Amino acid sequence: MMNTSNTYPLHPKMTRTYCGIDSHKDSHTIVVLNCFHEKLGEMRIGSAPSEFSKFLKRIKKYLQPNTTWAFGFEDTSAFGRSFVKFLVERGYLVKHVEASKVATERGQVLHKSDPFDAECACRVLINQFDNLPNANPLDKYWVITNLVTRRNALVKINVMVKNSLHRVIADHYPHYKSFFSCVTRDSALAFYEAFPAPHHLDDMTVETLSNFLHTASKGRLSNSKAEIILKHVQRDNVPKLEYQDSQDFTVRSLVRQVLQN
Secondary structure, three states, X not given: OOOOOOOOOOOHHXXXXXXXXXXXXXXEEEEEEXXXXXXXXXXXXXXXXXXXXXXXXXXXXXXXXXXXXXXXXXXXXXXXXXXXXXXXXXXXXXXXXXXXXXXXXXXXXXOOOHHHHHHHHHHHHHHOHHHOOEOOOOHHHHHHHHHHHHHHHHHHHHHHHHHHHHHXXXXXXXXXXXXXXXXXXXXXXXXXXXXXXXXXXXXXXXXXXXXXXXXXXXXXXXXXXXXXXXXXXXXXXXXXXXXXXXXXXXXXHHHHHHHHO
C-alpha cells in the first residue's frame, strides 16, 4: 500500500530561529529573522551581564514553533564576549560572523545603523550557517590575547618614544651619535635629562662634566668622553631657542618615558 502522507522532513534551516547581534560598549542590538529572512522582532539591551537573563525571557515570544535558537555575533572577543560566553554556557548555538562578511552583506547601503548591522549579521548567519565557526570564548585564550595585545602596544609605544627622543636630541646636538652611539643607555639618558640642550653646558669644565659622566656610567666613562662632548657642542654652536624651556621639558619627559618602559 502506497504512503499517501504529505509530510516531508524540514530543511535544516527551517528548524532554527535566527538572531543577529550587533555589540557595542554600552548595548547590544538584536534582530530576529526566520529562515526566509522575514523579520520577526528587534530589541536593544544593555551590556551588563544582568541584562542577559532578562533578554532570554523577552525573546521567547519570537521563537518559531518547533525551532531552536541560533545566534550570530560579529564581535565575539571584545564587547560581545561576555554575552557570547553567557549563551554558550547555557547550551545555545552561537556562531561567529566575520566583520568582512557583514560588510559584504551590507553592501553600498548608505543608511547604516545598529539594527541594520544586526540584521546583516543575521542574514549571513542564515546563508552561510554551515561555514561559520562556532563561538568558543575560552577565558585562557582571551587572557593570553589581551596580554599579547598589551605587549605589542607597549613595544610600538616604546619605538615611537625612542624615535621622538632621537629627533629632539638631534635638533640640539647634531653630532650626538659621536658621543653616545646608543641614546637609551643609562649614562646617555642621564646626560640628556640633565643637559637637554647645549646651553645647559655653558661654563661647564671638562672635569665637572667628567665627574657627572663617571657617576652616571658607574665608572665606565672617562675624561675623554667629556672632552668629545664639549668639543662638539662648541663646534656646532647651536643657539638657545626662544621657547627653550618647553623644548627642554619635551626632552626630559621623553627620557623619563624611556626609563619607565
